[in-house]
Amino acid sequence: MNDMKTCFHGGASFDAIGSDFDRLESKSKVIRADVIDAWYDPAPNVVEALEKNLKWLLRNSAPTNSEGLIKTISKVRGIPPENLLVGGGSSDLMFAFFLHYPFDSVTILDPMYGEYAHIFEKVLKKIPQRVLQRPKDCFKISTDDILQGSAGSDMIVIVNPNSPTGQYLTKDEVQKLLLALPKKTTLVIDETYIDFVGKDQSVEGLVPEHKNLVIIKSMSKVYALSGARVGYLAAHSDIIEQIRGHIPPWSVGLIGQVAGVEALKNEEYYEKRIAETHQLRENFATQLKEIPGITVYPSCTNFILLDISNTGKNSKQIYEELIKQNIYVRDVTSMGVQFDHNFIRIAVKDGQSNDKICSALKNILKRTYEKSDTF
Numbered sequence: 001m002n003d004m005k006t007c008f009h010g011g012a013s014f015d016a017i018g019s020d021f022d023r024l025e026s027k028s029k030v031i032r033a034d035v036i037d038a039w040y041d042p043a044p045n046v047v048e049a050l051e052k053n054l055k056w057l058l059r060n061s062a063p064t065n066s067e068g069l070i071k072t073i074s075k076v077r078g079i080p081p082e083n084l085l086v087g088g089g090s091s092d093l094m095f096a097f098f099l100h101y102p103f104d105s106v107t108i109l110d111p112m113y114g115e116y117a118h119i120f121e122k123v124l125k126k127i128p129q130r131v132l133q134r135p136k137d138c139f140k141i142s143t144d145d146i147l148q149g150s151a152g153s154d155m156i157v158i159v160n161p162n163s164p165t166g167q168y169l170t171k172d173e174v175q176k177l178l179l180a181l182p183k184k185t186t187l188v189i190d191e192t193y194i195d196f197v198g199k200d201q202s203v204e205g206l207v208p209e210h211k212n213l214v215i216i217k218s219m220s221k222v223y224a225l226s227g228a229r230v231g232y233l234a235a236h237s238d239i240i241e242q243i244r245g246h247i248p249p250w251s252v253g254l255i256g257q258v259a260g261v262e263a264l265k266n267e268e269y270y271e272k273r274i275a276e277t278h279q280l281r282e283n284f285a286t287q288l289k290e291i292p293g294i295t296v297y298p299s300c301t302n303f304i305l306l307d308i309s310n311t312g313k314n315s316k317q318i319y320e321e322l323i324k325q326n327i328y329v330r331d332v333t334s335m336g337v338q339f340d341h342n343f344i345r346i347a348v349k350d351g352q353s354n355d356k357i358c359s360a361l362k363n364i365l366k367r368t369y370e371k372s373d374t375f
């Protein structure tokens with residue numbers, strides 16, 4: 001159900017599993033490639049800490065303001081604690097920040113992760129300026145276009161790497177953009193997927209020196225913690241002090257805090273999973289490219305964008321036919337003005353699931369070709 005008061009995010013696979021969890025045992029029969037959750041488990045030390053202490057973790061209140069989690073993020077990511085806030089997923093922090101940080105006008109990328117446009121348009125009733133990234137350029141993000149298209153904006157929000165396109169700006173490009181912007185323009189960067197490009201490409205370490213830079217980072221995807229709800233925001237300490245009072249106590253539950261701390265202690269495990277994800281994505285993309293009519297866009301992340309306009313079916317039809325086989329992909333029409341039912345995004349899963357998605361797509365589209373041959 002989407003009543004437009006909330007942003008649509010996929011997640012329809014809970015129709016098959018039961019959102020009251022009454023058919024949880026069927027979860028292994030469902031491929032959830034519509035949301036970009038990790039295909040791998042959290043690190044073994046995360047699982048062990050939770051399993052060992054589960055009853056205690058469920059029954060007890062967490063440290064009120066996630067002090068230990070902040071300390072760990074600070075140590076591992078090299079960001080001073082006074083430059084950090086944590087929340088119950090980055091979504092929590094987006095609402096805390098944009099609803100309480102003063103600005104009049106904003107520029108966003110298009111296409112882009114939909115929650116930002118939702119917050120600006122539906123919650124704050126501010127129509128953002130949109131900087132288009134075009135299919136003919138493989139949706140490459142252009143800093144020149146951002147600079148031109150954002151003239152007069154108090155704030156610019158970009159997702160880097162971007163979803164659903166899998167395109168990114170390098171650290172150098174982001175730094176140049178930051179320096180070229182008027183100081184009164186705040187640059188907000190969602191770096192949820194930056195570890196897939198490399199931690200060294202993050203600009204989160206620059207926040208103490210820049211009063212107009214804000215980084216929003218979900219720990220859901222890379223750290224395989226979507227269910228635990230952990231995210232952080234890094235910014236100049238003046239900004240952190242402005243927003244801190246709007247974060248409720250215990251915004252990250254005890255399970256989330258323990259999971260977050262343990263995950264950050266095992267970067268080596270996640271580096272390996274990221275390397276495997278790149279391999280899985282390349283194999284997946286190679287198979288998808290063999291399906292007639294499908295155009296596969298290059299990606300550096302754990303999802304792939306497809307143009308299906310030459311398949312004889314639109315994104316809604318493909319989405320619905322895949323659901324019949326318990327496969328959920330994302331029709332990204334709501335994420336960009338140019339998509340118009342011609343694009344789908346598929347999260348990279350384990351090799352077996354990726355193969356199943358490819359065979360299902362092949363079968364669906366084979367039937368279309370056979371049918372059109374008879375006319």
Ligand SMILES: Cc1ncc(COP(=O)(O)O)c(C=O)c1O
Binds near residue numbers: 190193226229
């Ligand atoms: C770019 C981006 N930012 C933020 C989020 C939200 O993540 P969280 O689970 O931390 O709320 C998502 C979720 O898909 C996302 O893709």
